[in-house]
Amino acid sequence: MISFRKRTVMVPLSVAALLALGLPQASAQGLFDVLFGGVPRNGQKLKGEFPPPPQAKKKAPAPITRISSPTYNKYKADSLVSVDFKALAGASQAAPAPTDSPAAQNAAFQPAEEKTDTAPENDAFRQALDGLADYELLAERDIAKALTTYYVAHPSFLWVSDAAVNANASEALKVLGEAGTYGLNPLDYTVDVPPAEVVGVDATERQKQLIRFEMALSARVLRYVRDAQNGRIDPNRISAYYDFPAKPLDLQGVLNTLAHTHEVRTYLESRHPQNPEYQALRVELEALEASAENEIVVDPKLLLKPGETSTELPKLLTLIGRDLADEAGGDYSEVLLKFGASDTYVPELVPVIEAAQKKAGLKPDGVVGPRTVAALAGNSKADRLAKVQYALEELRWLPSDLGSTRVFINQPAFTASYIEGGEEKLKTRAVIGRVTNQTSFFYDEIEQVDYNPYWGVPQSIIVNEMLPRLRSDPGYLDRSGYEVTNAQGKRVPSSAIDWSQYGSKVPFSVRQAPSEANALGELKILFPNKHAIYMHDTPQKSFFQRDNRALSHGCVRLQDPRGMAAAVLGTSVDYVADKLKKGHSSEKVTRKIPVYVAYFTAWPDKSGKIEYFADVYDRDARLKEAIAATESVRLPAT
Known part of the structure; x- marks a missing residue:
């Protein structure tokens, strides 16, 4: 007798004998055929038959939902x-x-x-x-x-x-x-x-x-x-x-x-x-209103490469000819005389443009863009007036007293400065966020310097940039020196994770260990904020040679990070270099030093002279719309 589903089944003796003698191994269905006489021809299952084990279905990959950057809103002014x-x-x-x-x-x-x-x-x-x-x-x-x-x-x-x-x-x-x-x-x-x-x-x-x-x-x-x-x-x-x-x-x-x-x-x-910055901008505003318009105005958005044509080119060449007359004009006077009225950017004019760019402190690449136009032709009076007015408005968002000691990052200028006792002690080139990953406009307080830092990869980069590759190559983080940890802080091999099941929120933290290839370079300067923005070094040194340095994911990269770290710590560059030799460590900044991650297209230099910069994120245009919306509420058309 065989016990089956708690029922007693009588087995014929001949079958029992066959089993005892070692019946050749049969399939489960064959055993059912022997025991119960086969499966009916109509294909119906016999009562009491075991169903086949379920086949596990492979889950479809979760769709990747990109983490988007902030957007700009249509400004709504308060109604009266x-x-x-x-x-x-x-x-x-x-x-x-x-x-x-x-x-x-x-x-x-x-x-x-x-x-x-x-x-x-x-x-x-x-x-x-x-x-x-x-x-x-x-x-x-x-x-x-x-x-x-x-x-x-x-x-x-x-x-x-x-x-x-x-x-x-x-x-x-x-x-x-x-x-x-x-x-x-x-x-x-x-x-x-x-x-x-x-x-x-x-x-x-x-x-x-x-x-x-x-x-x-x-x-x-x-x-x-x-x-x-x-x-x-x-x-x-x-x-x-x-x-x-x-x-x-x-x-x-x-x-x-x-x-x-x-x-x-x-x-x-x-x-x-x-x-003093507010007062300098007021002085500039008064001077601009009393001044005449530029004699020659070049389109500030001009973009011209060799071989291309523009009616703005002769205006620019006229200004270049005046500016080079006292120095390099002799070298290019013949070329300017021959092609100065040309609308076509011929190859003979490329050295002239490059010489003018070099004199203005720009990268001599021969491409005429907004920064070249601004440096060589200046901005129109109307444009300068608007930039100064916007800068005055933006300064009202900041504390009245900026602090005698502070760090000031001006994004359109691509610079970061350390000011102490009201004097600019350090000014270094900076890389800011791309147009698609803009650096925010805010202020905070510097707290810490990390030497040989780890890079905690932001969730947006994990989802938007790493996740697509991890689905086809799950082990690449392990090979590239990244550490992956779960919600409990336990290290997990990247290759052991089924990345296809995550599409928007990845429940793992990823960080890059200190190394020469680390995205943060050899140090970072922290002022913790909800935007996860800080200043840091970078292995991509060539970026600092570019005129337009909107190239990062949003953080501020410094050309002289050691100098800035020494400044905020109140120590020397040699001290910072010695700390870097000792591996990963952190040091608190003991003084209260505000940091302004600012955005001004008009701003005074250390002598008080107003400099003008291109509106890399088009934020002046957004501010113009907001002011217009406010004025339309205050002064409705009648």
Whole structure:
């Protein structure tokens, strides 16, 4: 008897005898044929038959979903709201500003004898409130709220005395009218001023004029202060490439300070950035507005290679001829005389262009591009004006005091500088992110220097660049000196992983061990941030010889990393070299050193002269759109 599925089956003796004598090995189906008399001819399975073991299906590879870089958004400016003057109907007796408010603590603008809200002024203000009944004043939401909150607590005029516009108001109006000297639009701060003469105007109408002027001027002063301190736009709305913390601003405190000082101009101007770079840009703006347009203007986006044709070429050759006249002109005067009016970039002109490029400090490759045009022909007046105005706006996103000791990376200039005591001690060439992997615009604080560093490969590079190859060659990371670890931190051979099952989020970390081939070179300088951007060395030294150095995945590569490391550590290059000989290690930066990963197409050099750079990421164009969107809200077409 054979036990089968807990049933007892009687086996014929002859079969049992065959089994005992050693029946030749048969298939499972053959055994069923012997035991149960074969399979019916119609192909139906016998009751109780074992199904064949399931065949494992090979999973289809997961589709690779690329990790994309940040995008640029259509800028949306805050809409304006009507100021709710109904809240002022029950304005209470004047209440002093809290003693712990920023305004109350702003001693620089507090005269010895503070002005107080006197009863007669309160009475005049309350009597004029009816003039706001049908008055519509549009303002930004936070300004509208601050306006009513302040005047409920302080029902008194700031800008009116004895039924007339007072001296503080006149000074404030002058400052608002000069907004253009800071690269702002004076129309954003326009206020209708009531006439000084009151002949023929009854008291009620005069009160209406004055109360409306009071509210309008306060609203526009608050807008001016906010724009001066924080900028007209919120850069973080343009793209995730921008990353700036909010700058706190006590709008009620601003009005309280203005109510208790006669230094109105000084206070309002103090809201702008207080650094030499901002002042140098203002000086340049004034000089540009007073200057004439360039006599010869060359298309700043010109791209011309030997053999190609452009009507811009003769303009450029004219400028080159003037510039080379005092030095190399004798060598090329005959060529310029013969081909100076040609629209075709003939081979004879290539040495002329190369000589001009070399003199301008550019790579003499003979290709006429935007950087060559900018260096040889300069920018048009309109272009320079715009770049300076954009730079003034961008400086308002940064701290007013940049710090006497700092690192400043200017992406369009492809440079990184170390400034100490306000003086530039080191300036080195830099490589920044490609247009498809742009370097962000933000600021942080330097924390650490890593010698002979490991390179932790970003997830975007693992997915976008490594994963496609790993599917066909899973062991290439092992062969190339990379270490792979799982979520628990355990080392895993790259060749042991089925990379085809991952398409977007790879649950492994990959890092490259220190070596001459390491992507970070011999050291990196860290300022931890969510963008995973830092400064570092690179084995690709040839990149520093290029004029356009937007070539990395987003981090900033330095031509002189040892010099920068020594500078931030406050030590010598020899010390850094000695540390590098000892293998992998890290060293904390003990001083507070801010680092600005910035983007300015106009920026002063160490002498204060403004230099202009190409807009490598087209961010000036994005800023122009954002400013236009803001102005369209503030000054809607009627």
